[in-house]
Amino acid sequence: MKVLRDLFKDYRFCFSFGVLVIILILAFLSNFSPYDPTLWNVVPKNMKPSAQYLLGTDSNGQDIFWQATYAVRNSLIISLIAASVSRVIAVLVGMVAGYTRGNTDRILMFISDGLLVIPLFLILVMLAMIVRQRMNLVVLGLMLSAFGWAWDARVIRSIIISLREREFTKTAVLSGTGTIKLVLNEYMPFAMPLIFSTLINNISWAIGLEMTLALLGLVDVNVPTLGTMLNWAITYQAMFLGRWNWVLTPVVLAVFMFIALYWLSVSISEYLDPRTRIQRVGAQ
Amino acid sequence: MTFLKRYLIPRLIQYVLIIWLGITIVFLIPRLTPNDPVMAMITQMRAQGATLESGAMDGIIADLTEMYGLGGSWLDQYWAFWGRLFRGDFGVSFFNFPTRVNKLIATALPWTLGLLLTTTVISWTLGNIIGGLAGYHARKGWSRTLDAVAMVVRPQPYYIFAFALLLLLAWVVRLFPVTGGSSLGARPTFTWAYIKDVLWHSFLPALSLVILGTAVNFQTMKLIVQNVNAENFVQYAKLGGVTEGRIVGKYVIRNALLPQVTGLALSFGQIFSGALITEIVFSYPGLGMLLYNSVIRADYNLIMGITMLSIVGITTAILVVDLTYPLFDPRVRYY
Numbered sequence: 001m002k003v004l005r006d007l008f009k010d011y012r013f014c015f016s017f018g019v020l021v022i023i024l025i026l027a028f029l030s031n032f033s034p035y036d037p038t039l040w041n042v043v044p045k046n047m048k049p050s051a052q053y054l055l056g057t058d059s060n061g062q063d064i065f066w067q068a069t070y071a072v073r074n075s076l077i078i079s080l081i082a083a084s085v086s087r088v089i090a091v092l093v094g095m096v097a098g099y100t101r102g103n104t105d106r107i108l109m110f111i112s113d114g115l116l117v118i119p120l121f122l123i124l125v126m127l128a129m130i131v132r133q134r135m136n137l138v139v140l141g142l143m144l145s146a147f148g149w150a151w152d153a154r155v156i157r158s159i160i161i162s163l164r165e166r167e168f169t170k171t172a173v174l175s176g177t178g179t180i181k182l183v184l185n186e187y188m189p190f191a192m193p194l195i196f197s198t199l200i201n202n203i204s205w206a207i208g209l210e211m212t213l214a215l216l217g218l219v220d221v222n223v224p225t226l227g228t229m230l231n232w233a234i235t236y237q238a239m240f241l242g243r244w245n246w247v248l249t250p251v252v253l254a255v256f257m258f259i260a261l262y263w264l265s266v267s268i269s270e271y272l273d274p275r276t277r278i279q280r281v282g283a284q
Numbered sequence: 285m286t287f288l289k290r291y292l293i294p295r296l297i298q299y300v301l302i303i304w305l306g307i308t309i310v311f312l313i314p315r316l317t318p319n320d321p322v323m324a325m326i327t328q329m330r331a332q333g334a335t336l337e338s339g340a341m342d343g344i345i346a347d348l349t350e351m352y353g354l355g356g357s358w359l360d361q362y363w364a365f366w367g368r369l370f371r372g373d374f375g376v377s378f379f380n381f382p383t384r385v386n387k388l389i390a391t392a393l394p395w396t397l398g399l400l401l402t403t404t405v406i407s408w409t410l411g412n413i414i415g416g417l418a419g420y421h422a423r424k425g426w427s428r429t430l431d432a433v434a435m436v437v438r439p440q441p442y443y444i445f446a447f448a449l450l451l452l453l454a455w456v457v458r459l460f461p462v463t464g465g466s467s468l469g470a471r472p473t474f475t476w477a478y479i480k481d482v483l484w485h486s487f488l489p490a491l492s493l494v495i496l497g498t499a500v501n502f503q504t505m506k507l508i509v510q511n512v513n514a515e516n517f518v519q520y521a522k523l524g525g526v527t528e529g530r531i532v533g534k535y536v537i538r539n540a541l542l543p544q545v546t547g548l549a550l551s552f553g554q555i556f557s558g559a560l561i562t563e564i565v566f567s568y569p570g571l572g573m574l575l576y577n578s579v580i581r582a583d584y585n586l587i588m589g590i591t592m593l594s595i596v597g598i599t600t601a602i603l604v605v606d607l608t609y610p611l612f613d614p615r616v617r618y619y
Contacts, residue, residue: 208441262439
């Protein structure tokens, strides 16, 4: 509880917390939507915001508010799949490479360096073209996760390498602790804060990349996500026609989400770093 | 000698292997796409009204397959592909037939280089100067305000940011042109009017890149300077009565610049692929736009050419940074 109280002293944490709670409520509300998000012409087209249609309706005859709840939910699903799967890969690769060193390390780092130098976005576009027919939320999430781990695996590896040189590693090994137990019980606590902050950054990276792919029309545009909503708005020239309620709904949601995730990660990592924590909450 | 054996040679081997890996991936992926460029070409010819007899058709298919390096098994193609690479020949583009890929790249490259070299240098310099000063005066009001602005700008994905800027400055306020690298039909000449036209058109893409780049450099630099500030030698210089301007300029920023030099070199390496989204949003006629079009149309040869350039660019930049680092930081030694 004390941790939470300290965290809430930071305005950035309060903001992020508030925004993310609203986002989660929106995503949860999608379960109560009166409309099927894939059907068109369920409501009158191009209505202005009113009591009946909170954010108005779009040119496909869909209710923008309820469509946005689905969009938030789907974008979250994609990014959570991408971020959690790539975290598992990053942790495994980083720990194995850092702990074993030698040839295993060289091969693993070679692969991750290779992933870092190829123009990632281009490869994603080509992959998206291959699987376009079978593209769904899970496939997209997995595709992003395959490319999102390389840099973080390097960071985790460097932490493990430095931990490996410390006294307590030798003590543990000499007193008969198994490798797996050593890594999980002794090293994980050190790496955890970092893994957590890379997790948040990765979520926001995945949402951004999904939006970019969707804007280029490379995902299934009938599944509402923040990206496909914006794609439809642009296709119907919504900003020329002055339908700002339509264009701005996904843009504003996305912008707030990116700020909230970034501030959350900064705030938490500042809190976890003892040097900056002292400046913030004072020595206790 | 130990330097050669323990550091330089393994590093060079790694350099070559990574280029090989990257290029192999790029060789494989377009061959997995469902678009068959030869059939697409035939369909295009038919659409333009050409009627072909089946005998002539087979000949054309064979010719096209040969020309695009798609004959034989994948292994044969792979060998032929490397052979051509070493001759510096990327073949003909499929869709801008029969223009050579080298020529297309040569036309697009100056646009991208001009835009990205300028913006990278500007945002690096601006970000480091402002970030350095803000880090040194971290407790002052203006420093906190700048930090707050950077905290909002930094997390925005480039596409959203560029799109917002385009909405605001080209549609709502109509200050700048929406698309293109120069006015339609303008001929590239060395007149002031043409140069002004190009600068005018590239202002928005440049602005979006500079704002985001400056925010990133600002934040890293500020953080590093704050850490350097806490070191003993800074305290000592203060106690010894060294003037503040001298401390900031000569000691703090110079020390903090080291990691930033690495960052600059890496962003130069990114130039070849970094422009992709910028150029799509602003319809700017550079390498990124060329790359995007070639991907959409499964133009293998063109994709290969551009990606090759970008992979070699990035890996070489990283290699150069690694090898020249001891020049900047006397504490680093490779032996």
